[in-house]
Amino acid sequence: MSTHTLAKMQAKESKIQEADTRGDVDRAFRLRAEFIYDALFTGHPEKALVTFGWLRAKKKDDPARFDDDLLWEQKLIAAQLWVFPHVPRAKIEAAIADFEAEARSHAVGERSIAKIRFLWAKHRGDEAEMAKWYETWLRARRDWLTDCLACDKDTELEEIFDRGHDAVGMVQAKPFLEGELACEEVPLRTLPLMLVPLLRLGRSDEAAALYKRNEPKLRRSRNLIRAFGRHLTYLTLIGNLKAACASFERHAEFLLTAYDADERFSFFTAARLTMKRLGDERLRLKLPEASGIVTGADGKVAAPEVYAWVDTVARSLATTFDERNGTGAYHRAIVRADALLDELGGGAGTRES
Known part of the structure; x- marks a missing residue:
């Protein structure tokens, strides 16, 4: 379970402001270097991005005074930029290249560079680049700039499942299930990866037990939005x-304004399936004002109206990302989600009014 909390992040922000007010630049630098992790692990990549810009500027102005290499922080930012659809593709690729050059100047980072390039290719849906960098990443040696073993194995497991190798993936998942691989976010974000593969394998009892085990812990998180979508x-x-x-209602308002638009897309794509399966039902559902959906005299909203809203959100994000990336990967993800509902979502659901 993450040791980073929203309260701790806000407390760190206050300390940074105090250091700035006193003109204590050295303390402000140290606090900001720590704050990047607080921001990322509490679902605020936008704060981490601004903070890293400040750190780089100070280091550039006075490299002798601020001799921290900032490589870990730079790696984290380089792997976050693409979740902001307003950041141009050229700027993302320049940031990745800048990290690569900086890492190579320290004779480290071969594995980290390959992983970031693999994930960037996966985000765009570039199959050739994905295959190239995935194999490069798996072959590359580990060093002090490499993600922890649990995080690396989590990424590897996700790719195995994405390639449709469900049975192989569940064998590979054993160390996560038995608590042998764990870190700040693993296996909290890893267990939801297994739910759909288990359903496809006909192991619904195992999926149910896994969901029951993970859901109460995941509910307390603010940054594992993709995992929320997988549960949904x-x-x-x-x-x-x-x-x-209930899950949709619990997360919708917060996620509507979450800065990680990539993960926001994953949640609203999942919500499309929920509302599609509900058909013409009327629901007691508290929705964000931004939805524009008005509750009827019966205190309910129409599922088709909610579907139209979440579909618009998902498709708008898909268009923004696909236009930026020059691909159709996000719209294809919507098609795959619909196919999943056709494959595994047959029959009537159960719901109380």
Whole structure:
């Protein structure tokens, strides 16, 4: 479970402001270097981005005074930039190249560079680049700039499942299930990866136990938005639409304004499936004002209206990302999600009014 909390992040922000007010630049520098991790692990990549810009500027102005290499922080930022759809593709690729040059100047980072390039290619849906950098990443040696073993194995497991190798993936998942691989976010974000593969393998009892084990812990997180979406997809596919609606209601308002637009897309794509499966039902559902959906005299909203809203959000994000990236990967992800509902979401769901 993460040791980073929103309260701790806000407390660190106050300390930074105090250091700035006193003109204590050295303390402000140290605090900001720590703050990047607080921001990322509490779902605020935008704060981490601004903070890193400040650190780089200070280091450039006075490299002798600020001799920290900032390589870990630079790596984290380089792997976050693409979640902001307004950041141009050229700027993202320049940031990755800048990190690569800086890492190579310290004779480290071969594995980290390959992983970032693989993830950037995956984000764009560039199959050739993905295959190239995935193999390069797996072959590269580990060093002090490499992600922890649990994080690396989590990324590897996700790719195995994405390639459709469900049975192989569940064998590879054993160390996560038995607590042998764990870190700040693992296995909290890893266990939801297994839910749909288990359903496809006909192991629904195992999927149910896994969901029950992980959901209470995940509910307390603010940054594992993609995992929220995976839980929502699972509930929809098994027909537990009451729980799916509760999950959607719990997260929708916060996620509508979450700065990580990539993960926001994953959640609203999952919500599309929930509302599609609900058909013409009317729901007791508290929605964000931004939805523009008005509750009827019966205190309910129409599922088709909610579907139209979440579909618009998902497709708008897909268009923004695809236009920036020059691909159609995000719209293809919507098509794959619909196919998943056709494959595994048959039959009537259960929901209480």
